[in-house]
Amino acid sequence: MDDTTRTTNGTDRRGLLTCMLWAGTGVIWTVAGGIPRSGLLGSAQAATPSGGFSFAQISDSHIGFARDPNTDTPATLAAAVAQVKAMAPALILHTGDVSHLSRPAEFDTAEKILGASGIETHYVPGEHDMLEDGGTPFIERFQKRHTPGQPGGAFYSFDQQGIHFVGLNNVTDLKAGGLGNLGEAQLAWLERDLKQRSDSTPIVVFAHIPLWTVYADWGWGTDDGARALALLKRFGSVTVLNGHIHQVMQKVEGNVAFHTARSTAFPQPAPGTAPGPGPMKVEAGRLRSVLGVASIAYVPGRSDLAIVDSPLGA
Numbered sequence: 001m002d003d004t005t006r007t008t009n010g011t012d013r014r015g016l017l018t019c020m021l022w023a024g025t026g027v028i029w030t031v032a033g034g035i036p037r038s039g040l041l042g043s044a045q046a047a048t049p050s051g052g053f054s055f056a057q058i059s060d061s062h063i064g065f066a067r068d069p070n071t072d073t074p075a076t077l078a079a080a081v082a083q084v085k086a087m088a089p090a091l092i093l094h095t096g097d098v099s100h101l102s103r104p105a106e107f108d109t110a111e112k113i114l115g116a117s118g119i120e121t122h123y124v125p126g127e128h129d130m131l132e133d134g135g136t137p138f139i140e141r142f143q144k145r146h147t148p149g150q151p152g153g154a155f156y157s158f159d160q161q162g163i164h165f166v167g168l169n170n171v172t173d174l175k176a177g178g179l180g181n182l183g184e185a186q187l188a189w190l191e192r193d194l195k196q197r198s199d200s201t202p203i204v205v206f207a208h209i210p211l212w213t214v215y216a217d218w219g220w221g222t223d224d225g226a227r228a229l230a231l232l233k234r235f236g237s238v239t240v241l242n243g244h245i246h247q248v249m250q251k252v253e254g255n256v257a258f259h260t261a262r263s264t265a266f267p268q269p270a271p272g273t274a275p276g277p278g279p280m281k282v283e284a285g286r287l288r289s290v291l292g293v294a295s296i297a298y299v300p301g302r303s304d305l306a307i308v309d310s311p312l313g314a
Contacts, residue, residue, distance in 0.1 A: 053161050056089040057294035059243030060263030063110045064100035069281045073265045078113050079312055080264040080293045085117045087295055092119050095243035096126030096208030107141055125154050126208040127171040155186055157193050163298060164197050168207040170222045178219025180209030182228055191231055199234050206241040210260050215271035220245050232256060239305055248309050259307055262292035288312040
């Protein structure tokens with residue numbers, strides 16, 4: 001399938017799966033009037049609209065992974081960062097699995113590459129980032145704004161140019177089959193955090209494992225994600241960004257637009273098409289075509305954000 005710009009307008013509000021792409025790597029989100037919309041990197045739709053701002057999504061860098069189909073994950077992360085830097089977004093959201101084994105050297109490498117962008121970057125953890133000491137090394141290095149003293153930690157919120165961003169941690173206490181979990185303390189915090197926002201505030205939620213159930217048999221969903229989504233229903237514009245499954249999938253339910261991004265390290269098979277999840281081998285010359293980033297743009301007074309997906313190096 002060729003990369004195409006998808007908008008939330010006019011899609012099936014009963015939760016139609018609107019897009020599953022394998023041919024691109026980059027998503028740029030343009031925020032127009034409070035709701036994100038996707039488009040292709042390098043396309044006309046990817047440009048930041050007048051009066052708005054854009055931000056980028058990078059996910060699943062897996063620094064430390066070094067076997068087929070990608071023996072040089074630092075190189076593909078660096079290529080993704082260079083591509084994002086050329087778009088000049090206001091900020092970057094990294095939706096987890098910065099590292100593969102939570103080792104200090106892996107964090108060092110990732111921090112150096114991502115820091116070279118010079119762009120403010122916000123992180124949430126993937127399960128691969130939380131393997132050591134309950135995730136404390138990741139939180140202390142990458143999450144300066146996390147909510148201290150909370151069980152599980154690694155969640156927080158911030159505001160920028162009229163949008164309320166919420167970073168969630170659904171990887172600390174994985175459930176049966178690998179399903180993500182938010183937990184009572186985080187859900188209570190989220191309810192308190194959202195109570196302070198008006199219904200018209202554009203909300204962008206970012207987490208590692210999808211909050212909606214993509215494929216339960218592989219743990220591609222969040223056990224208590226529906227409870228978080230219930231708290232978001234009153235808002236007129238909600239965009240939920242995730243990683244973990246290493247492929248682009250989108251759907252819309254009411255005013256909530258879901259987007260799951262590609263990895264910068266390796267692809268995974270489509271749900272149910274293999275015995276299980278994991279790195280999917282592709283020809284060396286095709287690898288970068290199945291890796292990617294996302295860009296999002298916002299324009300005050302418009303009703304949707306624009307999300308752009310395109311291949312690494314496109």
